[in-house]
Amino acid sequence: MTDTNQHSASFVRTETIPERAPPVTASGPVKWVRENLFATPANSVLTIIALYFIYLLLAGSLPWLLNGVWTTSSLSECREVLGGAVGACFSVLTERLNQLLFGFQYPSELYWRPALALVLLFVAGAPVLFFDLPRKLLIFTALYPFIAYYLIWGGALGVPVLALVGCVAGYLVYSRFVAGSFAKGFFGGIAAALIVWNLGGLLIPENANDTAMMTAVPSRDLGGFMLNMMLGVTCVSLSVPLGIVLALGRQSSMPLIKWICVIFIEFIRGVPLITLLFVASVMLAYFFPPESTVDLFLRVVIMITMFSSAYIAEVIRGGLAALPKGQYEGADSLGLDYAQATRLIILPQALKISIPGIVNVAVGLFKDTTLVSVISMFDLVGMIRGPILASTDWAGVYWELYGFAALLFFVVCYGISQYSQWLERRLATDHR
């Protein structure tokens, strides 16, 4: 029986069927759409609402964007070219780009100086941001503040050089004595720097700025997006060390120091930045000696630095609190004193934990630099609201200008936050 079956049953296949593609509904884009867009009835409704929303957004903005005019010299000309059609007048950007970026008072033949300073900022920032780069590059980072100062403000070469010499002298004294006692090295370094600055100050002649190689530019001539960048970079880099000191002070076992730090931090965090900027613009001048004239830029830098250092202090406090207790105990059992333990064991780890938080504070601070337009400094927003929209040529060009400002800030802030996320992933690998 079986034998006959084997040979007579012609319907049994002897070769395999060629593979066939799965049905369209079980693979490829159709499956993806079904699973991700139309999984349930409620989901489908959401998708349709979202699609309609996207349609509205694109229908409103695309004709305006694509029909943009780039080469006219005033809004009325723009309107003539467009002839009643919907379209953006991007000419304002091409015509006023320099003002938007550098302010309206910075001498136009000197634009290369802040531009070069910006390029060098990336070179100086790279070894700090990406720690795979050779450590030798940090030397340039240390020199950068002096170079940038000289490039942007110009004036006598002696001033940044003297500042640099003072810092080098302070560092030499610090590294000579720090092995003995941290306090001796630290205060000795500060004293050495102060002595060099005071003695050197006598050497720089009174009218050095007038005969300088690089034309001096007063601070009040700074403006545009450059001002936002300068305030952001300066204040963040100054407030990180200050924030570390405040955070350590808040964790200190000495009640007096602890309470000074707590009151400072809570006070600064409790008031809006605008009131601090008011302090900078109308009040701070009263607290300086009568004969000194501290310019507005410096006063604003002081207040914004105080503001962000309080926030950074809280972030670092979180980092300090997140360190396992064993680290503190381990440092103590090695016989390290407070300064050594903090410098060699506690801070490196605590800072590593708090880097993402510090970057977030930096992004927030950078956005907050637009607030200086409220105290009539002409930063990017101040330029748009003030000189540009008030000019007869461009009154009424809102969308293009604010869109441009929003785009600039978005690019910078989104870039920084992506960096912060990369850093978080990068740091997460080695201690988990």
Add this chain to the structure above:
Amino acid sequence: MTIMTDPPRESFRLSMLLNDTRYRSITFQAIALLALIVAIAYLANNLFTNLAAQGLNISYGFLGDPAGYDINQRLIEYDSQSSNARAALVGILNTLLVAFLACIMATVFGVIAGVLRLSNNWLVSKLMSFYVEIFRNIPVLIWIIIIFTIMTAVMPAPRAFRGDEPEATMLLGAFAFTNRGIYIPAPIWGPGSMVVVATFIASVVGVFAYRRYAKNLLYQTGRLLPMGWPSLAIFFVPTIVMFFIMGRPIGLDIPELGGFNFRGGIQIGAPLIALWFALSIYTGAFIAENVRAGIQAVSKGQTEAASALGLHPGRVMNLVVLPQALRVIIPPLISHYLNITKNSSLAIAVGYADITATLGGITLNQTGRAIECVLLLMLFYLVISLSISAIMNVYNKTVTLKER
């Protein structure tokens, strides 16, 4: 045999102030105190020298003087002859108003966006991350100005509503969106309207009482009362019934076009709307991230275990996920509420008369009392900040994990 002897007691030497841990902290604190006193004395000395040189003094007498300026948006009676202190009070109330409104709306935006960002729907979740990234990475000042510009430059002027063939019409015949702000109907409180209001308050209390009763019943007997429709019924029915019993005492004052502007109704000025909307949508993006993080922090096993017990998805969310997520969400939410309150000081950029614009803006410029005004301003914000965090911390305590 050796005899251990105490080391000879050292007499106090000056170097022990720096080297001996027993004395060192006292030394440092003394130095810090000294430095603080010197710094404060130096600053105060400069201040008084400068003030004396300019013939000024510190005095708060200006608060009683007539302010001499008008404020459009106000919650209490005020005219230009009122005192500067009254102007400041108007500003304080305006600050609190916009902060309160923005906190509520930001929470709504944030919760919706945060939940939708976790949606299975690819398009919706991408759209929400787009919203979050766009709004988080552009300064709030720019958002406030952009929305203010939309309000003032794009919306029709009141005269566009005039004529037989008007360019703009009122929404539902009662709401007018103009470049001066939004006009909405105002309630007219007729005789007996207080009874209706009292009924409404009583029914709100009733809803809470019912929910508490249902919860206790659930915990004690395991019997589950329906929550949704009875709450709604208690909320609406008595008030509506009472409204008709009392003969419809509450009417609506619908804004009407008269002269160059709308009359009647309530005007919500363009600056208030710009500030309110911008603050809520900006902070909403931050809250969305916290909500998402909070929901993701609840481990998946909790959801699965709850489903395994046979709870349906809504109840899983309400009884298992949300109570645990709230613990993660609330602390950052507190600081966002604080940020809204502090960011409302940006009102000065669009001319909304909050405390920064009245006391710190016009009053300061008119009287020249910079130090007094700025100090009062800071004091106000400090009080607000401290009280918000105190209130929210109390709430935070009630939802924290109860551990033994």
